[in-house]
Amino acid sequence: MYQLGISAYYHDSAAALTRNGEIIAAAQEERFTRRKHDSSFPANAIRFCLEQGGITLSELESVSFYDKPFLKFERLLETYYAFAPRGLRSFTNAMPVWIREKLFLKKLLRDELDNLRETKGDNIRLLFPEHHLSHAASAFYPSPFREAAILTIDGVGEWSTASICHGRENGISILRELHFPHSLGLLYSAFTYYLGFRVNSGEYKLMGLAPYGDPTSGRVGHFDGLIRDQLVDIREDGSLWLNQEYFDFACGLTMTQDGRWQKLFGLPRRSEETELTQQHCDLALAIQQVTEDAVIRMAREARRLTGSANLCLAGGVALNCVANGRLQKSGIFDRIWIQPAAGDAGGALGAALAACYIGNGKERQPNGNDDSMLGSYLGPAYSDGEAVARLRRFGAVLQRCETLEETCNRTAVLLDSGNVIGWFQGRMEWGPRALGNRSIIADARNPEMQRKLNLKIKYREGFRPFAPSVQQEHAGDYFDTSVPSPYMQFVADVVQKRRKPLPENFHGLPLRDKLCHLRSDIPAVTHIDYSARLQTVQRETNPRYWQLIESFRQLSGCAVIVNTSFNVRGEPIVMTPEDAYRCFMRTEMDYLVIGNMIFDKREQPDWRESADWLKEYALD
Secondary structure (H helix, E strand, O other), rough: EEEEEEEEEOOOOOEEEOOOOOOEEEEOHHHHHHHOOOOOHHHHHHHHHHHHHHHHHEEEEEEOOOOOOOHHHHHHHHHHHHHOOOOOOHHHHHHHHHHHOOOHHHHHHHHHHHHHHOOOOOOEEEEOOHHHHHHHHHOOOOOOOOOEEEEOOOOOOOOEEEEEEEEEEOOEEEEEEOOOOOOOHHHHHHHHOOOOOOOOOOHHHHHHHHHHOOOOOOHHHHHHHHHHHHHEEOOOOOOOOOOHEEEEOOOOOOOOHHHHHHHHOOOOOOOOOOOOOHHHHHHHHHHHHHHHHHHHHHHHHHHHOOOOEEEEEHHHHHHHHHHHHHHHHHOOOEEEEEOOOOOOHHHHHHHHHHHHHHHHHOOOOOOOOOOOOOOHEOHHHHHHHHHHHHHHHHHHEEEEOOOOOHHHHHHHHHOOOOOOOEOOOOOOOOOOOOOOEEEEEEEEEOOHHHHHHHHHHOOOOOOOOOOEEEEHHHHHHHOOOOOOEEEEOOEEOOOHEEEEOOOOOHHHOOOOOOOOHOOOHHHHHHOOOOOOEEEEEEEEEOOOHHHHHOOOOHHOOEEEEEEEEEOOOOHHHHHHHHHHHHHHHOOOOOEEEEEEEEEEEHHHOOOOOOOOHHHHHOOO
């Protein structure tokens, strides 16, 4: 039996299809519409999933929506009532939409699904698991574990902002919940907002900025103390209480009471795109430390409650790979598995799996070693023939390779020569990370590569780091880790022998000067604190990408390459060959490799397009 899961109407709409617990396909709507974090009904993603499964809507056993809208409406009403008369403007903005649309979500979903049918048919069975149950299901059911503690942490679902569950065989028991407005995710998003980044989009920037904080200055400790004394009370079990006098998200239109924050921290809210100062970096480090502390305490409580040696993680906070790396090092759990699409998009997959295992009582048969995510390569794929046909309208010029080995060998030579390459292969990744099928790749040894990629390819802030892809069997030669990280969910430190010493006055240097300092012999992927957001590549999971790195290793002696998502700032990751070619021609990428075809920028026809094309994409 087939189960379809849907997430929609908030951000990162998505669809996922399963067959008796087997994951068939999953994709985010943004990849089809080219609108980042698209929240609309995922009609395109659903069509793809059904086509991939070779079925029609009438063959679905159920359609599951990733949360309960009536519970969410209850939370909104009770919150506005509790905070009245604050929030009147927000209330009057929100209620018409709820009354007109979201209270009738079941009808809205049926109407949208009917629009996808060729002919009207019987009503499809609709299910509505709770938001954090969808997260928990997305984390536990694809994991390799028969039994595990499950920790979900995000902004807010219906009422819950975090949960501790226990997964056993095909069941999930909810043991503890933290309720709105007390939320670790919203606390982190409040700092995202105050430091000038976009909520539900810029949290990873805040995480990347934190290592530029100066832990020796005393200001980080001062900020940390202010956060714990005035903003949040973190209890021993990881539960927390937010002082609502400093926040506006419960019933207002912004995240923070800006005047109170400015008085507390001594600096005004940063405007988007303005200069980052050391104070901003120190504040970012302080909230990162507080967040990690809360996650560690929640994890300890999850271990105490369940007695399990295994942990599964989901929810937006589970994308904080720095906190994940610290959790891994803590030794609280023997093994940790994190859903690659840990945010709201992943709720679509969790909803479908909950319908299968909880709703239908399907038995699970995990093998204890491998997950069932298929490497998270769950999106559309395009053959070389399809790519050629799609690119004909551009007049694209290509060179064909006869074999995978030839493609990888030629690409390795291009990498070793300092070129930046768009690498487009196989099925598109599920989740926010590019994992070697829709990636921009480069030589990690090149000291100029981070700056080049940020400013000339991605058109984004220079402080942002890049991730390394390394063959799993060689990961220990470069990074202080023995744990696989196939989904880029953990941070690991560069090993001592590859590091270069910092100058004595390093923490006192301006931000731009810190960026220029050479930190290791793989500088393009070494963050300012010697860390890296690691992807380990297995031959069995992605043989094409593994072979590329192997060809590069044979040529250069280095088993690490730079891997960043194939897009520019504010654009969703490319999905089709047309998306890839357009991004290739718009930027200063040198080569594009699609399947076994290589496109040299110098051989392509002149690209005529308005210089204002970047305005298509809002700042992320």
